[in-house]
Amino acid sequence: MLRLFWLMLALAANNVMAAQKLRYCDYPVYPPISWSDGKQVRGLAPSVVKNLFGQLGYEVEIVVLGNWKRCLLDAAEGRVDVVLAYSTAQREQSMVFSTVPVLREEVALFTNRQHPVKFERLEDLANYRGGLLFGESYGVDFDRLVAQYQNIEWVSDSSQNFGKLIRGRIDFITSERRTGQLYVENLPGAQDIVALPNALSVDYLRVAVSRRSPLASRMPEIDAQLKRMVDAGEIDRWLNESEVTYRDMINLPTDAQ
Numbered sequence: 359m360l361r362l363f364w365l366m367l368a369l370a371a372n373n374v375m376a377a378q379k380l381r382y383c384d385y386p387v388y389p390p391i392s393w394s395d396g397k398q399v400r401g402l403a404p405s406v407v408k409n410l411f412g413q414l415g416y417e418v419e420i421v422v423l424g425n426w427k428r429c430l431l432d433a434a435e436g437r438v439d440v441v442l443a444y445s446t447a448q449r450e451q452s453m454v455f456s457t458v459p460v461l462r463e464e465v466a467l468f469t470n471r472q473h474p475v476k477f478e479r480l481e482d483l484a485n486y487r488g489g490l491l492f493g494e495s496y497g498v499d500f501d502r503l504v505a506q507y508q509n510i511e512w513v514s515d516s517s518q519n520f521g522k523l524i525r526g527r528i529d530f531i532t533s534e535r536r537t538g539q540l541y542v543e544n545l546p547g548a549q550d551i552v553a554l555p556n557a558l559s560v561d562y563l564r565v566a567v568s569r570r571s572p573l574a575s576r577m578p579e580i581d582a583q584l585k586r587m588v589d590a591g592e593i594d595r596w597l598n599e600s601e602v603t604y605r606d607m608i609n610l611p612t613d614a615q
Contacts, residue, residue, distance in 0.1 A: 380573060382407045383421045383429035383438040387491070387516045388537045390600035391442075391461070391563070394422075395607055403442045403563075405596040406460055406587070410565070411440070413583050414576070425514040427493030436570025444561045446495050454574050458584040459562035460593060465496050466535035467558055468542070471550040473526050478556070484509065486529035489519040496532055497559050520545055532558060540601065544608045 384403060386394040392401040399420050408418045421438055423429055432438045434452035444463075445455040467483075469475040475486055480499055484507045492512050495501055504510050511528055513519055522528045524547045531538065535553055542548040565580060567573045573580070587593060 378415050379417045379419060380411060380439040380571070381419050381421050381437070382411075382440045383423060383432055384441075385426040385429050385491075385493075386422065388534065389540050389604045390597060391534070391537060393600075393604060400603065401600045402461070402593070402597045405600070406584075406593065407440060407442070407565075409592070410580065410583055410587065414579060425492040430493050433566065433568045436568050439568055439571040439573050441566050442563055443566045444495065445564055445566070446501075447498070449495075449566065452569055453566040454569055454577050455567075456565040456577065456581050456584055458581045458588060459564050460584070460588075461563040461597070462560065463563055464535045464560050465532060465558040466538060466553040467556075468520075468523065468531040468533055468538045468551055468553050469529065470523050470526060471552055473529060475529050475554070477530075477554055480558070483530070487511065488530045488532060489513060489522055489528045490532055491516065491519070494532070497561070500532075500558065516541060520548065520551065523551060524548060540604065543605075 382404070384392050384399050386392040386399045386401065388401075388403075390401055392399055392403040394400065399422060404420060411418055421429075421432070423432065429438070429441050430443065430449065433441045441453070442460060443449065443453075443455075449455075467475065467477055476482055480503060484503060486509065488510050490504075490510050490512055492514055511522070516533075519528070519531050520542065523531055524545075533541075535557070538553055542551045545551070565584060567577065567580070
């Protein structure tokens, strides 16, 4: 009888553990941070989320929506639990951000050498037309400039943006430097696309948990586990692995993908 009791207790515990699931939203168009090989989402971001929350006893379901803005909206409404994002005052109203950053990122302007852009201070961009993905934010001052001058064309796909830049339909793209450079390496017609040396800003990619998620109460544990991963060099290792894997995929013959 005692044996049966312990067996039932163990089964109940297993059921509780099995129920520990979370929904992570990703928009995989930012290699090596996150990208799709056509079958699954790959890159640093999903590796961090799966390993971080796996250590905390959660099973991660990856949700891919039509654009980044949808991910942020679903996190704000509690339809997904987690995203990886920059912290802004607006986003902090609906999400709790990790104090430990996942990655330092430098935001750069990508331009076409055939159509030079003069950029020494933020206000210079008011004279040009730019391209961003829906939902992207690069700081209060930049967002204010965009709202004031309405000089941004919003799209949902990076290939649209770079295609417009190659053809001269826009003057600049705002992108994380590492992602933009990796993206244009093998992009047909992109030989004149360059990143300007002056950074628009430096920001930090963080784990963001919806305030409507039960996970929000576990932020101290999330930060502690994330710090252990950073200190152990796991973040750097996954980033390097993702860059290598992405380049290998891009260089495969079409019929081998």
